[in-house]
Amino acid sequence: MSLHSIKFRIENAEKSAGVIKGSTQLLAVSKVQPNSKVLNVLNQGHNLFGENKVQESFGKWPMFRESFPDAEVHLIGPLQSNKVKQAVELFNAIHTLDRLKLAQKLSNEIQSQGKAPDMFIQINSGEEDQKSGIIPSDADKFIADCRSLDLPIKGLMVIPPVNDEPSLHFGLLRAIAHRNGLAGLSMGMSNDFESAIAMGATHVRVGSAIFGERDYS
Ligand SMILES: *Cc1c(COP(=O)(O)O)cnc(C)c1O
Numbered sequence: 001m002s003l004h005s006i007k008f009r010i011e012n013a014e015k016s017a018g019v020i021k022g023s024t025q026l027l028a029v030s031k032v033q034p035n036s037k038v039l040n041v042l043n044q045g046h047n048l049f050g051e052n053k054v055q056e057s058f059g060k061w062p063m064f065r066e067s068f069p070d071a072e073v074h075l076i077g078p079l080q081s082n083k084v085k086q087a088v089e090l091f092n093a094i095h096t097l098d099r100l101k102l103a104q105k106l107s108n109e110i111q112s113q114g115k116a117p118d119m120f121i122q123i124n125s126g127e128e129d130q131k132s133g134i135i136p137s138d139a140d141k142f143i144a145d146c147r148s149l150d151l152p153i154k155g156l157m158v159i160p161p162v163n164d165e166p167s168l169h170f171g172l173l174r175a176i177a178h179r180n181g182l183a184g185l186s187m188g189m190s191n192d193f194e195s196a197i198a199m200g201a202t203h204v205r206v207g208s209a210i211f212g213e214r215d216y217s
Helices: 005-015 036-042 056-067 082-091 101-114 138-149 166-181 193-197
Strands: 025-029 050-051 072-075 095-097 118-123 152-159 184-186 203-205
Touching: 005 025, 005 138, 005 193, 025 138, 036 056, 036 193, 050 056, 056 072, 056 082, 095 101, 095 152, 101 138, 101 193, 118 166, 138 152, 138 166, 152 166, 152 203, 166 193, 193 203
Parallel strands: 025 050, 025 203, 050 072, 072 095, 095 118, 118 152, 152 184
Antiparallel strands: none
């Protein structure tokens, strides 16, 4: 696969879903990938990326941004409270707001830096113990709490359970977003981004299908 072929598949999925061409944001998930591959995608003019670790992102994005000042990076992995300051500094958006303590810290940090990344609330739609996120029945209250902290909540994010039909979870995410007046839906990865677009995804997070398998060795 390549960036080009993924963009082509996204366009086709948009066409089938009857949504405006180019309305789906593609986050090229560059975590763990070698800098040469990330540079290759930057050189093709792509400027939206997803990373899942604060530390790793600091090791590459300040450097890449010297040559590509328009590059946007979104945090899609869990955020520890002690990394909030760095996260607000570096990221254009945070997709993993998943607890009230974190919301409060983010709110304070945004006040002090005068800079606010867009926020997505992670929903644990499968109510899995090992996964972070707000369970669906707590979502409306959590969204209201975040709004009362003045956080710029743009939407919701989900990672469906591996063995479930993903569209059920995408549909649930969309329902929660709609009833709360949220437009953003961060859902869909390499294996299911087309069905996510069919269900209204605004942000798909595609890693291995663009860059190849991650080499953790
Ligand atoms: C790694 C990751 C992705 C990308 O996964 P691929 O299967 O490589 O497309 C998407 N979302 C999150 C939250 C991730 O951690």
